[in-house]
Amino acid sequence: MLQAMQATAECPKPVPQKAPLLTVDNVTLRYKTSNLLITATEKVSFSVGESDRFVLLGPSGCGKSTLLKAIGGYMTPSSGTIHINGRQVKRPGPDRMMVFQEFDQLMPWKTVLENVMFPLLMARKLPRQQAEALAREYIEKVKLTRAIDNYPHTLSGGMKQRVAIARGMAMQPDVLLMDEPFAALDALTRRQMQDELLQLWEDTKFTVIFVTHSIAEAIKISNRILLLSPHPGRVKAEVVDVDKIRHDAAASAELEQEIHNLLFSNEPGHRE
Numbered sequence: 001m002l003q004a005m006q007a008t009a010e011c012p013k014p015v016p017q018k019a020p021l022l023t024v025d026n027v028t029l030r031y032k033t034s035n036l037l038i039t040a041t042e043k044v045s046f047s048v049g050e051s052d053r054f055v056l057l058g059p060s061g062c063g064k065s066t067l068l069k070a071i072g073g074y075m076t077p078s079s080g081t082i083h084i085n086g087r088q089v090k091r092p093g094p095d096r097m098m099v100f101q102e103f104d105q106l107m108p109w110k111t112v113l114e115n116v117m118f119p120l121l122m123a124r125k126l127p128r129q130q131a132e133a134l135a136r137e138y139i140e141k142v143k144l145t146r147a148i149d150n151y152p153h154t155l156s157g158g159m160k161q162r163v164a165i166a167r168g169m170a171m172q173p174d175v176l177l178m179d180e181p182f183a184a185l186d187a188l189t190r191r192q193m194q195d196e197l198l199q200l201w202e203d204t205k206f207t208v209i210f211v212t213h214s215i216a217e218a219i220k221i222s223n224r225i226l227l228l229s230p231h232p233g234r235v236k237a238e239v240v241d242v243d244k245i246r247h248d249a250a251a252s253a254e255l256e257q258e259i260h261n262l263l264f265s266n267e268p269g270h271r272e
């Protein structure tokens with residue numbers, strides 16, 4: 001694993017194992033405020049293959065959420081390009097569904113079933129019966145069938161996140177974009193949700209880009225991890241083949257320490 005890290009730290013060009021589904025090429029993202037130009041990420045490149053569980057990991061403020069927003073099509077790069085399935089990302093689309101950290105991402109006046117059905121009806125324009133069947137299937141996958149007619153205010157934080165995941169997955173997007181979806185949960189629920197996400201992945205092998213600043217969470221759920229430097233975010237290194245060590249506690253702990261050292265060391269370790 002150290003080898004993988006060092007090799008990629010010296011040459012952080014990603015090494016995807018399958019043809020890339022998504023490519024982020026030399027992307028710089030900036031925010032303009034009334035008197036400031038803030039560079040969130042600088043010249044970031046990576047690619048994501050089909051069925052990857054790709055984690056963007058880095059300290060607070062390094063631009064992880066901003067990158068996810070740009071992949072979602074909610075923000076245009078100042079320079080560089082993002083392509084999905086060979087098409088340049090220019091706006092949001094049903095091929096990229098987002099799950100956020102906030103529990104209030106559901107519509108409070110709609111039940112669990114109606115929340116999950118909503119984008120299927122509005123964005124995919126499915127007939128009602130088909131939308132309902134698909135919504136029920138994914139609500140079942142996240143183990144919420146018993147709460148299918150509940151309104152969001154009656155659900156726990158973890159249950160709300162399950163609804164958001166079901167809503168994203170039911171759309172069967174090319175890639176699911178998850179922005180710290182478990183960060184606001186208590187530790188026990190968080191671990192449970194990580195396990196459930198992995199189980200869902202075993203069932204459907206969806207592609208996911210997952211943002212976190214927890215090194216342990218990154219190792220637990222990913223097969224690949226992109227490490228970003230502190231603000232402005234640049235690629236520091238990529239960890240490949242995380243799957244090989246996930247079930248080895250000693251190797252995971254060693255990797256966790258190595259990532260920690262790399263993320264919090266001052267040496268630049270990035271390409272200009």
Ligand SMILES: Nc1ncnc2c1ncn2[C@@H]1O[C@H](COP(=O)(O)OP(=O)(O)OP(=O)(O)O)[C@@H](O)[C@H]1O
Pocket residue numbers: 031032033038039040058059060061062063064065066067213231
């Ligand atoms: N709407 C905005 N307007 C101006 N600057 C912003 C805006 N959103 C984010 N930024 C700035 O861009 C940089 C990257 O922010 P971003 O939220 O993408 O980081 P992050 O890595 O996701 O952080 P965290 O882990 O704390 O969520 C930060 O300096 C932040 O202050």
